[in-house]
Amino acid sequence: MNRYKAELMVGVFVVLTVGAVLLLALKVANQSMTTDGDTYTLYAKFDNIGGLKERSAVKVGGVTIGRVTSISLDKKDYTPVVELSIISKYSEFPETSSVSILTSGLLGEQYVGFQPGFSFDGIANLKDGDYLQDTKSALVLEDLIGQFLFNRGDSDNGE
Amino acid sequence: MNPFRSLGASTIARVEAVGRAGVMLFGALFALPKLKNIALTIKQIHVVGVQSLLIIIVSGLFIGMVMALQGYTILVDYGAEGSLGPMVALSLLRELGPVVTALLFAGRAGSALTAEIGLMKTTEQLSSMEMMAVDPLRRVISPRFWAGLISMPMLAVIFSAVGILGGHLVGVDWLGVDAGSYWSLMQSSVDLGSDVGNGVIKSLVFAIVVTWIAIFKGYDSTPTSEGISKATTETVVFSSLAVLGLDFVLTALMFGIE
Numbered sequence: 001m002n003r004y005k006a007e008l009m010v011g012v013f014v015v016l017t018v019g020a021v022l023l024l025a026l027k028v029a030n031q032s033m034t035t036d037g038d039t040y041t042l043y044a045k046f047d048n049i050g051g052l053k054e055r056s057a058v059k060v061g062g063v064t065i066g067r068v069t070s071i072s073l074d075k076k077d078y079t080p081v082v083e084l085s086i087i088s089k090y091s092e093f094p095e096t097s098s099v100s101i102l103t104s105g106l107l108g109e110q111y112v113g114f115q116p117g118f119s120f121d122g123i124a125n126l127k128d129g130d131y132l133q134d135t136k137s138a139l140v141l142e143d144l145i146g147q148f149l150f151n152r153g154d155s156d157n158g159e
Numbered sequence: 160m161n162p163f164r165s166l167g168a169s170t171i172a173r174v175e176a177v178g179r180a181g182v183m184l185f186g187a188l189f190a191l192p193k194l195k196n197i198a199l200t201i202k203q204i205h206v207v208g209v210q211s212l213l214i215i216i217v218s219g220l221f222i223g224m225v226m227a228l229q230g231y232t233i234l235v236d237y238g239a240e241g242s243l244g245p246m247v248a249l250s251l252l253r254e255l256g257p258v259v260t261a262l263l264f265a266g267r268a269g270s271a272l273t274a275e276i277g278l279m280k281t282t283e284q285l286s287s288m289e290m291m292a293v294d295p296l297r298r299v300i301s302p303r304f305w306a307g308l309i310s311m312p313m314l315a316v317i318f319s320a321v322g323i324l325g326g327h328l329v330g331v332d333w334l335g336v337d338a339g340s341y342w343s344l345m346q347s348s349v350d351l352g353s354d355v356g357n358g359v360i361k362s363l364v365f366a367i368v369v370t371w372i373a374i375f376k377g378y379d380s381t382p383t384s385e386g387i388s389k390a391t392t393e394t395v396v397f398s399s400l401a402v403l404g405l406d407f408v409l410t411a412l413m414f415g416i417e
Contacts, residue, residue: 003198003202006201006202006205006209007201007205009205009209010201010204010205010208010209012209013204013205013208013209013212013310013313014313016212016313016317017313017316017317019320020316020317020319020320020321021316021320023320023323023324024252024316024319024320024323024351024355025351025355027342027346028248028252028320028323028345028346028349028355029346029349029350029351029354029355
């Protein structure tokens with residue numbers, strides 16, 4: 001009887017643990033989207049990616065359609081190349097689409113803003129492995145401040 | 160006594176103790192569990208794990224609640240109280256869950272293990288087992304070691320989960336943080352592999368260290384009532400220090416280098 005009770009309580013313990021793991025896995029941690037497999041890959045070259053990281057979101061009008069899977073430097077012209085993994089469900093973007101690196105809120109994380117272009121006749125849709133031509137770099141605050149001070153200096157001299 | 164000689168003697172004694180601890184761990188690990196030993200291990204999981212559940216759940220609940228309260232008062236100044244969820248979840252999963260569980264485990268279960276094995280040794284139960292051709296490593300030490308190893312990661316996971324629910328209780332139900340942002344910001348910043356997984360690895364390492372120290376201190380205690388009390392104290396002190404020191408090393412390895 002005693003052994004029966006011990007085994008019963010250990011069973012309850014195991015069930016509690018499984019419940020806790022399920023809570024952590026399903027409710028607390030994110031389900032990694034990039035492992036789904038039904039994605040396609042686009043590339044974009046930027047002059048400056050600012051604070052963009054791997055796993056940053058790719059968004060169209062605030063809706064996440066994919067993630068940044070890798071960031072590397074082009075060996076030839078030394079510009080950053082960002083690999084974007086987009087869910088296959090959203091596969092019909094025209095070639096005239098543009099991407100820019102934006103910041104969510106004043107201090108928030110940086111993400112890739114995807115702006116679908118207009119589709120005319122004769123403009124194909126983006127395919128797996130395509131490079132996006134129209135890109136806008138991240139705003140770097142220090143550059144902005146530098147530019148501002150430089151301009152002020154200029155106008156002071158002019159007066 | 161010559162100071163050099165006493166230094167040498169204490170060094171040799173320490174190295175010998177480490178050696179004995181290693182031999183005991185080897186014996187406990189490779190005393191392969193027979194079917195009968197699995198039953199013994201389950202009984203020890205009940206003693207070591209199930210009976211620690213109450214203190215783990217209550218501490219987890221209150222630590223989660225306190226963190227939500229403290230975090231809220233700071234974050235609300237910046238209008239960032241939505242980030243309460245990630246703050247509570249990450250600090251529990253990465254640090255507090257494994258560490259506090261290991262400290263509580265050392266106090267609740269580790270000291271009991273040391274005292275039990277120490278008393279077995281004092282009353283010569285271990286030697287009588289050897290007389291009857293029963294290996295005490297296999298019969299007494301191994302089930303307790305495996306039980307500690309299995310129980311502590313489970314307790315740490317329960318601790319974190321209860322703590323996050325406690326944070327929800329204070330943050331959302333009492334202080335009025337939006338429930339949606341509590342969970343969704345938590346989901347976007349907690350990663351299953353690198354946060355939950357590393358926390359479990361941490362608590363597995365702590366489980367090995369704490370259980371090993373507890374069992375060895377009992378097994379190696381001086382067989383007197385004074386010796387048992389000294390061994391029990393040393394278990395709690397040494398394993399707490401080892402857990403905190405190791406935690407820094409593990410954190411540096413896991414989260415230090417981006």
